[in-house]
Amino acid sequence: MLLLKSNHRVGEAKKPRYDGHQSKIRYIIYLCDVQRSCGGWADRQRGIVAAYLLANVTGRRFGINMTYPSDIKLFYVPNIVNWYIRESELQGLSKEFLRWIDNRNGPKDGNGDFNVKHPRDVIFLRTNMDIITLIQKSPHYGHLVPEPFRNPNPGKVFHTIWHLLMKPSLHFEERIDMFMSKLPRTDELICAHVRMRRNPTIPNDATQINALSTVKYVWTFLSKFKWARRVFIATDSMDVRLSARKYFGVREIDTDGLVLHVDRQGKKPNAVWGFEMALLDQAVLSRCQVLVVSKSGFSVRAAMMSHLDQELYEFNNGTVTPYLGLK
Incomplete structure (x- = not known):
């Protein structure tokens, strides 16, 4: 485990400071089940961290x-930090359910003591809020942030925490390796994530952010990288996928799987397959030498996850410009 200067191991519970008589372990458990919406995959990643x-x-x-639309452990399992909590560990403990979604009901500043406001033993937290900076600057908690998580760049903090928490399951790692084996050389892969939002493939998503008529500008931009043998395209639109295949021909590669929104379409019979795709x-996007992201947490989180020094750009309704959000 990663040791901190405070001699506290990352992921282990410290005795709460506010109650010298309190000795039992208390919990914060990130919750995402079928009962209520918890957002798409990027929302969930943000909330977990x-x-x-x-x-x-x-x-x-x-x-x-x-557990929605399937158990996350089918694809990701604990890495350095063990986040698997058995139900038996929580028996007899007091519980509270918090819903901090889309900046509603969540903290507006870093003031106050969370444990005083929410004194229950087990807090089930459903959230998609990015509160890294808020915690870092909190007058109450800022000095308690472990050294590895004090980087002022939230993307770097996300990278560190994500890889402390997550590693691909054996099944998912094999799935990634199987796909990557199709590539002649992984260092010659350029990629784009073309997010449309509402479109015929996902009609119940939020308002459209890119028009189908503008994706030709992404294809033109990617064509400049003539050294790349393959062009990987991830998208939430089958029309975009077909357009890329037509434009790039045999150079284009994609996962060729079901496209769906893991939250809005998570009750479909084949939702687990769509979740895996x-x-x-995202796993492939994190392995690209050149990556064009959309205004979407999905591909931005892929860049944050990456261990590469990726060349990053952003597609926004007809323009492709350098992406500086992770600098």
Whole structure:
């Protein structure tokens, strides 16, 4: 495990500072189940990392309970930090359910003591809020942020925490390796994530952010990288996928799987397959030498996850410009 200067191990619960008589372990458990919406995959990643950092500074043990549209452990399992909490561990403990979605009901500043406001033993937290900076600057908790998570760049903090928490399951790692084996050389891969939002493939998504008529500008931009043998395209639109195949021909590659929104279409019979395809898309995007992201957390999180020094650009309704959001 990663040791901190405070001699506290990342992921382990410290005794709460506010109650000298309190000795039992308390928990913050990130929750995403079928009962209520918890957002798409990027929303969930944002919420998981935020909940972990909050657990760290409040002296609570961190857990993940994601079962919608399938158990997350089918694809990602604990890495250095063990976030698997058995139900038997929580028996007899008091519980509270918090819903911090889309900046509603969540913290507006870093003031106040979370444990005083929410004194229950187990806090089930459903959130998509990015509160890394808020915790770092909190007058109450800022000094408790472990050294590895004090980087002023939230993307760097996300990278560190995500890889502490997550590694691909054996099944998913094999799935990634199987796909990557199709590539002649992985260092010659350029990629784009073309997010449309509302479109015929996902008609119940939020308002459209890119028009189909503008994707030709992404294809023209990617064509400049003539050294790349393959062009990988991830998208939430089958029309975009077909357009890329037509334009690039045999150079184009994609996961060729079901396209769906893991939250808005998570009750479909084949939702688990769609969930796996989305995670596979993101895993491949994190391995690209050149990556064009959309105004979407999905591909931006892929860039944050990457271990490469990627060349990053952003597509926004007809223009492709350098992406500086992670600088």
